[in-house]
Amino acid sequence: MIRKETLLSWPMIAFMVLFFISPLLLLAGISLRGEDGSWGLGNFAAFLSDPFARGVLTGTLALGAKVTFFVSLAALPLVMLYWHAGKLLRGLILICTLLPMLTANVVRTFAWVVLLGRNGPISQTLLGLGLTERPFSLLFSETGLIIALVQIELPLLLLPVFAVLNRADRKTLEAAEVLGAGRWRAWFSAIFPQIIPAVLAGWVLVFASATTSYVTQSVIGGARLIYLPQFVYREVGVLFQWPMAAAISILLLASTGVIMLGLTMLARHERLQGHA
Amino acid sequence: MTINMTRRAFTMAGLSALATPALIRPAFASGGKVVAATFPGSWEDAYRSIVGPMVKDAGFDLTVAPSLAQDQIARLMASPGQPPYDALLVSPGQSDILIQEGLIEKIDPTRLKNWDKLSPAAQNEWGPYVTIEVNGIAYNPEVVDKPAGYKALFEDPQYEGNLALIGFGSNTATMAYTEINKAYGGTYDNMQPVFDLLEAYLPKIGAIATSGSNQMTMYQQGEIAVFMASTGNVAKLRELGMPCEFAHPETGSPSVPVAIHLVKGASNPEGVYAYMDAAIDAAAQTQLAEPPTAMIPTNVDVPYSEVVSQFVTPEQVANAVYPDWQAINKHRAEWTETFDRLVVR
Numbered sequence: 031m032i033r034k035e036t037l038l039s040w041p042m043i044a045f046m047v048l049f050f051i052s053p054l055l056l057l058a059g060i061s062l063r064g065e066d067g068s069w070g071l072g073n074f075a076a077f078l079s080d081p082f083a084r085g086v087l088t089g090t091l092a093l094g095a096k097v098t099f100f101v102s103l104a105a106l107p108l109v110m111l112y113w114h115a116g117k118l119l120r121g122l123i124l125i126c127t128l129l130p131m132l133t134a135n136v137v138r139t140f141a142w143v144v145l146l147g148r149n150g151p152i153s154q155t156l157l158g159l160g161l162t163e164r165p166f167s168l169l170f171s172e173t174g175l176i177i178a179l180v181q182i183e184l185p186l187l188l189l190p191v192f193a194v195l196n197r198a199d200r201k202t203l204e205a206a207e208v209l210g211a212g213r214w215r216a217w218f219s220a221i222f223p224q225i226i227p228a229v230l231a232g233w234v235l236v237f238a239s240a241t242t243s244y245v246t247q248s249v250i251g252g253a254r255l256i257y258l259p260q261f262v263y264r265e266v267g268v269l270f271q272w273p274m275a276a277a278i279s280i281l282l283l284a285s286t287g288v289i290m291l292g293l294t295m296l297a298r299h300e301r302l303q304g305h306a
Numbered sequence: 307m308t309i310n311m312t313r314r315a316f317t318m319a320g321l322s323a324l325a326t327p328a329l330i331r332p333a334f335a336s337g338g339k340v341v342a343a344t345f346p347g348s349w350e351d352a353y354r355s356i357v358g359p360m361v362k363d364a365g366f367d368l369t370v371a372p373s374l375a376q377d378q379i380a381r382l383m384a385s386p387g388q389p390p391y392d393a394l395l396v397s398p399g400q401s402d403i404l405i406q407e408g409l410i411e412k413i414d415p416t417r418l419k420n421w422d423k424l425s426p427a428a429q430n431e432w433g434p435y436v437t438i439e440v441n442g443i444a445y446n447p448e449v450v451d452k453p454a455g456y457k458a459l460f461e462d463p464q465y466e467g468n469l470a471l472i473g474f475g476s477n478t479a480t481m482a483y484t485e486i487n488k489a490y491g492g493t494y495d496n497m498q499p500v501f502d503l504l505e506a507y508l509p510k511i512g513a514i515a516t517s518g519s520n521q522m523t524m525y526q527q528g529e530i531a532v533f534m535a536s537t538g539n540v541a542k543l544r545e546l547g548m549p550c551e552f553a554h555p556e557t558g559s560p561s562v563p564v565a566i567h568l569v570k571g572a573s574n575p576e577g578v579y580a581y582m583d584a585a586i587d588a589a590a591q592t593q594l595a596e597p598p599t600a601m602i603p604t605n606v607d608v609p610y611s612e613v614v615s616q617f618v619t620p621e622q623v624a625n626a627v628y629p630d631w632q633a634i635n636k637h638r639a640e641w642t643e644t645f646d647r648l649v650v651r
Binding site for chain 2: 082085086140143144147148149150167169170248249252253254255256260264266267268269270272
């Protein structure tokens with residue numbers, strides 16, 4: 031029997047089933063159809079038995095991991111600054127974090143085309159400082175792609191962490207210091223455990239967004255760096271192989287899903303929850 | 307000031323507000339709506355501003371849906387029975403696939419009042435050719451000299467680091483590769499010469515972009531100075547203030563007509579005929595021959611514009627290379643795979 035208090039959630043559940051679960055099942059169904067009309071796991075077998083395709087899959091996951099790592103590195107000083115900042119500076123940091131999100135991903139990506147190019151400020155500054163002999167381009171390189179993605183995805187890690195820091199109790203830090211911990215140790219033993227679930231949630235968002243960022247991958251990475259979203263587009267838009275495209279999409283969903291599930295479970299771990 | 311409102315009144319007011327947009331509708335033409343796919347960018351803008359009003363005068367509303375040729379086919383295949391477009395705009399490479407898949411239908415020329423104004427070569431039973439796209443080499447005269455042809459791009463050191471290429475998903479690139487392949491002794495059934503050439507040249511390549519528009523962005527940013535392009539691409543870059551010239555390859559300029567097709571099961575065939583008629587009308591083609599589109603007219607009453615004349619003459623168009631799209635389509639998937647595997651780091 032349907033409980034009365036769950037009635038309000040039913041429209042949303044119906045919406046999810048109709049517009050998310052059903053298309054997903056349809057996609058899974060298409061992925062099982064072979065070129066000759068037969069049904070089976072042939073598309074998955076063909077993809078996974080191809081070393082080139084496997085390389086694209088692992089390359090995509092590796093890109094997600096690298097971006098997540100560098101986003102974490104870039105976020106650390108900002109998180110520390112936010113923690114120690116007063117109300118005004120906190121507001122300023124928050125605005126600076128949110129501001130890039132107010133522009134479309136496409137716009138941010140094309141801004142990076144200008145910045146990373148051989149006539150862009152990065153190349154020209156290093157040239158002016160005499161650190162390089164000739165202008166260089168970071169476009170169409172993994173380094174350039176990671177730089178762009180780190181900036182684009184950074185807010186996805188910062189925002190959940192800032193939300194936790196706003197609620198964090200400064201008295202725990204004082205207690206740690208009273209008990210003899212140095213400033214760094216006090217921060218890492220009293221505050222850091224509180225933000226771990228938020229960090230893991232941020233990692234999930236950054237990883238998922240970086241691995242599926244078709245526009246940035248194709249515009250900054252070019253054709254010499256192929257990741258799964260471009261691979262899917264090629265199967266659909268050039269080769270018209272819908273079942274193979276569906277199979278690759280399912281594999282992308284599954285592989286990123288497994289990693290996201292692992293991080294989510296880690297975030298819900300009893301010991302980590304205990305600190306939050 | 308306090309507004310007192312009952313819950314029922316609030317709900318009614320909210321629903322009324324939500325329903326308002328449905329009641330306020332712009333005046334539609336009596337013939338209904340025609341959804342026509344066109345290439346994004348200058349094509350889309352020009353068709354919306356030049357062809358759209360003419361279709362409106364004929365009693366139909368033209369909705370221009372920007373989409374690349376390959377994407378148009380992909381979207382049609384994705385929704386069989388309920389086509390997202392009434393009309394398509396593609397080249398023979400895609401037309402061949404559309405015919406094979408039964409996605410378009412032959413037209414009735416008697417329903418086009420401008421049909422007889424088309425050059426005989428543009429009178430295609432599957433839909434009129436609205437222009438001919440002439441392809442060659444776009445180059446920046448401030449960075450490199452005019453290339454003598456395709457071979458020079460790979461053999462003259464001045465083009466090293468300045469040349470951009472794209473994959474076989476692009477018609478322009480595909481035609482260039484088949485011509486280069488021929489120049490190095492290959493055939494449609496043997497593309498190995500061009501793949502060997504590309505493999506050897508990769509360390510010297512300026513960039514391998516993902517699309518034609520991506521190449522143009524790179525050109526604007528000074529990342530590259532040479533790429534395979536149509537005269538339209540060069541006209542667009544010039545319009546943007548970029549120094550850009552067009553060079554005809556030594557083997558002849560690979561060219562493709564661009565056709566409007568009537569989609570099988572189109573919701574408004576009458577509107578599609580009105581749209582076709584507008585696109586081949588002398589008034590429309592005269593405007594489309596000017597920058598930034600600089601299209602080569604197919605209506606015999608329309609002379610080549612000054613800009614078009616800078617790129618090609620009617621004689622060059624007549625003697626251009628028209629690739630064998632059936633042969634290309636037979637191998638295109640395999641070439642695409644080979645190219646991708648070759649260039650990926």
